[in-house]
Amino acid sequence: MATVRTRETARRRSPRAPRSAGEWRITTLTGLGLLVLLAIHMVANHFVVRSVGGLRDYRQVLAYIANPVIFTIESLFLLFVTVHAMFGLRSVLLDLDPSPLLRRWIDGGLAVLGLATLAYGYFLIGTLASRA
Amino acid sequence: MSGRDLPDLERRDDDGPVLRKGVGIPTSGWFDPRGRALGSFAFAVNRVTGLGLVAYLYLHLAVLSMLLRGESAWSGFLRLATDWVFLSLDVLLIFGILYHGLNGIRVALVGSGIVPDRQKALWWALGVIGTIALAFSAFHIYGSR
Amino acid sequence: MSPADPVLGSSSASRTFRVYRYKRGDPGWRFDPFEVPVGPRTTVLDALRWIQLHRDGTLALRHSCFHASCGTCGMQVNGREVLACVTLADPLGSTITVEPLANIPVLTDLVVDMSRVFERFPDEIGIVRMSEELPEASPPVGIDAFERFEDCIECGLCLSACPVSATSDAYVGPAALAAAQRLLEEPRGVDPGRILDWADDPMGAWRCHAAFECTEACPSNVRPAERIMALRGALSTGRRPVAAVTPR
Numbered sequence: 001m002a003t004v005r006t007r008e009t010a011r012r013r014s015p016r017a018p019r020s021a022g023e024w025r026i027t028t029l030t031g032l033g034l035l036v037l038l039a040i041h042m043v044a045n046h047f048v049v050r051s052v053g054g055l056r057d058y059r060q061v062l063a064y065i066a067n068p069v070i071f072t073i074e075s076l077f078l079l080f081v082t083v084h085a086m087f088g089l090r091s092v093l094l095d096l097d098p099s100p101l102l103r104r105w106i107d108g109g110l111a112v113l114g115l116a117t118l119a120y121g122y123f124l125i126g127t128l129a130s131r132a
Numbered sequence: 133m134s135g136r137d138l139p140d141l142e143r144r145d146d147d148g149p150v151l152r153k154g155v156g157i158p159t160s161g162w163f164d165p166r167g168r169a170l171g172s173f174a175f176a177v178n179r180v181t182g183l184g185l186v187a188y189l190y191l192h193l194a195v196l197s198m199l200l201r202g203e204s205a206w207s208g209f210l211r212l213a214t215d216w217v218f219l220s221l222d223v224l225l226i227f228g229i230l231y232h233g234l235n236g237i238r239v240a241l242v243g244s245g246i247v248p249d250r251q252k253a254l255w256w257a258l259g260v261i262g263t264i265a266l267a268f269s270a271f272h273i274y275g276s277r
Numbered sequence: 278m279s280p281a282d283p284v285l286g287s288s289s290a291s292r293t294f295r296v297y298r299y300k301r302g303d304p305g306w307r308f309d310p311f312e313v314p315v316g317p318r319t320t321v322l323d324a325l326r327w328i329q330l331h332r333d334g335t336l337a338l339r340h341s342c343f344h345a346s347c348g349t350c351g352m353q354v355n356g357r358e359v360l361a362c363v364t365l366a367d368p369l370g371s372t373i374t375v376e377p378l379a380n381i382p383v384l385t386d387l388v389v390d391m392s393r394v395f396e397r398f399p400d401e402i403g404i405v406r407m408s409e410e411l412p413e414a415s416p417p418v419g420i421d422a423f424e425r426f427e428d429c430i431e432c433g434l435c436l437s438a439c440p441v442s443a444t445s446d447a448y449v450g451p452a453a454l455a456a457a458q459r460l461l462e463e464p465r466g467v468d469p470g471r472i473l474d475w476a477d478d479p480m481g482a483w484r485c486h487a488a489f490e491c492t493e494a495c496p497s498n499v500r501p502a503e504r505i506m507a508l509r510g511a512l513s514t515g516r517r518p519v520a521a522v523t524p525r
Contacts, residue, residue: 245510
């Protein structure tokens, strides 16, 4: 059925945004990385030590994080989980149709939050590793 | 009929109401199960577990900060963390991780154009794997007490 | 009450239809209840037209072909997007709630502003259906330049069913994205790069979260969700999709 239509393009609140395939790739790749890193983290922290819940006591935590292999894995895990979380949050917030200005605030805010998370996380594990 | 104007085809300024799924709050439309199928359920739970895990990330960092205060502070937390309620929260956490991770595999495959017509079968297959893993984890965690 | 009707049935098989009502200038919307005789072959459209004829002539709704090929009678019935002309009322329970499509502004009663659906399609999409190329139609020369997405009847059910559209009017929606993917399968002179560029937008293909409600709702076997995923595959890898999305 032929119809008369206005030839407007889809109404978008913003001018064309940069290509977004890269964000999908980052979210997907960090997610796939987390399948391995998170599995290692959960097994190591809940299923190895013979204690209630598999939880480590204070000295065991220090000994654990001082291991260079573990330190590297946990550092990578922190990076991957923070990036994945920030991109995931961004995706949820974009579903709410923010204005172009608000979208810039969201991007900036999540970048700051992510960097702050990484900074504190690395401070935390670095301090604990140094105490071992 | 001459001189009669054609209908105004320009955008109306007085839009009528717009029905939305949900219960009046816009974001509730993501989670409204009425009339929806498996894919929506998968999306809704993925969203809830994702947001839950983000909240847990910061809760976890806050808890780990107790380690900076020394052995007695951490030991005090461990006494709390070995309680039935906390162990149950651990199992809930593992459910969230398993669901988000395994459904994430499905979303990564389907969302990249790989086997999109098998999305329901993928959900069920990964669900079986997740259920087994969760059962094993819960047995281990509760059994450790 | 009229004698038993072969389509509508006898008065003893009546159902309560709760029908969404809104007229311009009203302070808000409401539901009007109507007792409608329903038989085993009564469709929701039959019932609504019965209401127009016997109970309330001001009830506004759109319909045309009566056989699910025009997409005009799309609406929500008991919370599910359907074409009213092919939805039987009998299995729907004693109370049947009829509402206009979601996520599209209501003009009046069950009529929504379909221009909000049509405007989302990429500019490269033509406006004439394949059926108009039949010899009997005597199409003008060059009409094939306007062929568009053959299966899609532009009913808007997918947009109504999409959970993302519950919070985002800027999202172009399943029908437009599926049409874009169809253009990649068979460009017909359209530059695929322009289509990929159009779709590669936060409010384009990347707003979809794979709920697949559009495919569930589609009455024409378009499978918009699968097409969106194929489009995303093309965007992820920087190539046109080679394999077509085949009907079930």
